[in-house]
Amino acid sequence: MSGTQLVGVGVSPGQAAGPVVRVAEPLPEPSAGPAPADAAAEAALIKPAADAVVAELNRRAAAVEGESRVVLETTAAMAADPALLAEAEKLVRDRGLPAPRAVFEAANGFATMLAAAGGYLAERARDVHDVRDRIVATLLDVPMPGVPTLTAPSVLVARDLAPADTAGLDPALVLALVTEEGGPTSHTAILARSLGIPAVVACRGVLALDPAGLVVDGGTGLVTAPGGTVAAQAVARGPKVEWNGVGKLADGHRVKVLANVGSAEDAKAAVATGAEGVGLFRTEFCFLSATEEPTVAAQREAYAAVLAPFQGKPVIVRTLDAGADKPLPFLNTVEEPNPALGVRGLRIARESAGVLDRQLEAIVAAAADTGAEVSVMAPMVATAEEAAWFAERARAAGVTRAGVMIEIPAAALAAREVLDAVDFVSLGTNDLAQYVFAADRMLGALATLNDPWQPALLRLIALVGEAATATGKPAGVCGEAAADPDLACVLTGLGLTSLSMNNAALTQVGARLAGVRLDACQLAARAALAAKDPAHARTAAHAALH
Structure with missing residues (x-):
C-alpha cells in the first residue's frame, strides 16, 4: 500500500481503517496567580x-x-x-x-x-x-479533556489515553486506536484487547503527520497514511468471548489463570471476573504514604482486606518492593547514582531485616484470619544464595510456601539453582524486559524494546520453564505479558504453570487457553523463539495456534 508508513507496537490485533479523529492534547498548566481575594x-x-x-x-x-x-x-x-x-x-x-x-x-x-x-x-x-x-x-469551565463525542466510525489518534478514556469507548464507533506514547503493558493496551479494538502504541511521529485517515494493523504495529480520504473499514468481530473460570487447555492440561491485585477493590473485581486466585499481591499500597513503618496490626488488617475474597484459593503475596528509586521515609535509604540498580527489593530487606520479619508476621496472621492459601515471594532476587536466605527467613516466620520473583537476568540464567532453594518462582516480565534491554519501561520512546514478544526475552523465559520442568516445581508469570492471549499460549508452551494478569484480560486469556492443546502451544513457543524480532514472533506464533 502506498503512502506514509509508521511502525509502533501492536498491542491489540486486528486490521481496521477509517477517518482520523484526534484526541485533544492535555490542558496547559493553570496559572499560579493572581491570588484569590477570599x-x-x-x-x-x-x-x-x-x-x-x-x-x-x-x-x-x-x-x-x-x-x-x-x-x-x-x-x-x-x-x-x-x-x-x-x-x-x-x-x-x-x-x-x-x-x-x-x-x-x-x-x-x-x-x-x-x-x-x-x-x-x-x-x-x-x-x-x-x-x-x-x-x-x-x-x-472549559471542555473536559479526553475522547470527543464520535458521530461516525473513526480511528482515534492521541498522544496517550487514560484508562478512563479507553474504558468508555464504543467498539462500534472506534475502529482503531493509535497513540504516540504509551507502552505494551499499559492498562489502555489491555482494555483495547478486551474491547476487541485494534490498537498500536508508541507510534512515533503520528501526531506530527496529522493524517486525514489511517490504515491500522494492531497485530504488526504497522500504521499507514495513504493520503486523502480513507473509507471506514471495521475489524471483523466474533461472538462475545466466554470462559468457565477454570484455567485448562483443550486437552485438559492445567494452567492456573490468576489476577494481579494491589488493593481490596482489585481483589473483589478479580473474584467477580472469575480469577482462580492471585498470582501477585503487591503490598506496597500499605506503605506508600507512610512516614513511619505501619504496625504489624495495621498491616495485618490491610492484607486481610485483600485476602478475604479469596478464602480457600491461592494467593501469592510479594513482600515490600522499595529502595532508593522507591523511597520510604522509615527505611532511611540513601541517595544513589543509579537507584534502579541499587539497594532495592530483597537487598533492602536484608539491610532492614526487622521490617521484613514484621511484614511476614502480618502476612501469616492475615492468612490465618481469612483462610486464603497464602504463599510469599520476594522481589529483586539475583542469586540462589539470596533466594535461600529469603526462604529460610520466610519459613521461620511460619510461611508454608516461599518463592522469589525472577526479574533480574542473572536469576533467569541460574533458575535451576534458584528453584533448588525455594518452592516456586514467578517471572516479572515487565521488569525483566527493562533489565534485559536496558530500557526504562515507563518511556514511550523505548516501548519497542519492552515489547514482551522480544525473542531475547522469550529465550530467557524458556530457561526458567526448562528449570521448572526439571525440578518439578511451579513457575508462573505475573507480568502483563500474560495478558496477551496468544502470548499466554506461548508461555504455556515454554513450560510455565500459571499466568497472572490484570482483571481485564482474565476472560480472554482463559477462553484462548481453553481452545488450544499443549502441543500447539509448544509449537507456537518454538516458532516465537526462532523469530528475529517481535513482529515475526507474533506472526509465527499466531500461525501455529490457528
Missing part, C-alpha cells in the same frame, strides 16, 4: 468540582460492564480522594493559589509519589493526571 471561598470551589467529575464518571460507569466499569469507578474514587482534595484546599489557604492551580500541584505531588513507587503503582500516575485534568477543566 481564600476560603476559593478553596470551597474544589470539592463541588470534584463531585461533578465523580458524578460524570459514575454515570459513564453505570452504562458499561466488566473491567470498563471497574476502571471508571476506580477513577471516580480517585477524584473523590479526601487526601487529594484536602491537600489542594490547603494550597489555596496557605499559598494563595487559585483553585485550578492548587488541584494541579496537589495531584502532581500524588502522581510523583506513585511514579517513585515504580511498577504497577507508577502506571497509576497516569490516572491521577487524568483526574487532575478533569477537575481543573471543571473549575475553569
Whole structure:
C-alpha cells in the first residue's frame, strides 16, 4: 500500500481503517496567580468540582460492564480522594493559589509519589493526571479533556489515553486506536484487547503527520497514511468471548489463570471476573504514604482486606518492593547514582531485616484470619544464595510456601539453582524486559524494546520453564505479558504453570487457553523463539495456534 508508513507496537490485533479523529492534547498548566481575594471561598470551589467529575464518571460507569466499569469507578474514587482534595484546599489557604492551580500541584505531588513507587503503582500516575485534568477543566469551565463525542466510525489518534478514556469507548464507533506514547503493558493496551479494538502504541511521529485517515494493523504495529480520504473499514468481530473460570487447555492440561491485585477493590473485581486466585499481591499500597513503618496490626488488617475474597484459593503475596528509586521515609535509604540498580527489593530487606520479619508476621496472621492459601515471594532476587536466605527467613516466620520473583537476568540464567532453594518462582516480565534491554519501561520512546514478544526475552523465559520442568516445581508469570492471549499460549508452551494478569484480560486469556492443546502451544513457543524480532514472533506464533 502506498503512502506514509509508521511502525509502533501492536498491542491489540486486528486490521481496521477509517477517518482520523484526534484526541485533544492535555490542558496547559493553570496559572499560579493572581491570588484569590477570599481564600476560603476559593478553596470551597474544589470539592463541588470534584463531585461533578465523580458524578460524570459514575454515570459513564453505570452504562458499561466488566473491567470498563471497574476502571471508571476506580477513577471516580480517585477524584473523590479526601487526601487529594484536602491537600489542594490547603494550597489555596496557605499559598494563595487559585483553585485550578492548587488541584494541579496537589495531584502532581500524588502522581510523583506513585511514579517513585515504580511498577504497577507508577502506571497509576497516569490516572491521577487524568483526574487532575478533569477537575481543573471543571473549575475553569472549559471542555473536559479526553475522547470527543464520535458521530461516525473513526480511528482515534492521541498522544496517550487514560484508562478512563479507553474504558468508555464504543467498539462500534472506534475502529482503531493509535497513540504516540504509551507502552505494551499499559492498562489502555489491555482494555483495547478486551474491547476487541485494534490498537498500536508508541507510534512515533503520528501526531506530527496529522493524517486525514489511517490504515491500522494492531497485530504488526504497522500504521499507514495513504493520503486523502480513507473509507471506514471495521475489524471483523466474533461472538462475545466466554470462559468457565477454570484455567485448562483443550486437552485438559492445567494452567492456573490468576489476577494481579494491589488493593481490596482489585481483589473483589478479580473474584467477580472469575480469577482462580492471585498470582501477585503487591503490598506496597500499605506503605506508600507512610512516614513511619505501619504496625504489624495495621498491616495485618490491610492484607486481610485483600485476602478475604479469596478464602480457600491461592494467593501469592510479594513482600515490600522499595529502595532508593522507591523511597520510604522509615527505611532511611540513601541517595544513589543509579537507584534502579541499587539497594532495592530483597537487598533492602536484608539491610532492614526487622521490617521484613514484621511484614511476614502480618502476612501469616492475615492468612490465618481469612483462610486464603497464602504463599510469599520476594522481589529483586539475583542469586540462589539470596533466594535461600529469603526462604529460610520466610519459613521461620511460619510461611508454608516461599518463592522469589525472577526479574533480574542473572536469576533467569541460574533458575535451576534458584528453584533448588525455594518452592516456586514467578517471572516479572515487565521488569525483566527493562533489565534485559536496558530500557526504562515507563518511556514511550523505548516501548519497542519492552515489547514482551522480544525473542531475547522469550529465550530467557524458556530457561526458567526448562528449570521448572526439571525440578518439578511451579513457575508462573505475573507480568502483563500474560495478558496477551496468544502470548499466554506461548508461555504455556515454554513450560510455565500459571499466568497472572490484570482483571481485564482474565476472560480472554482463559477462553484462548481453553481452545488450544499443549502441543500447539509448544509449537507456537518454538516458532516465537526462532523469530528475529517481535513482529515475526507474533506472526509465527499466531500461525501455529490457528
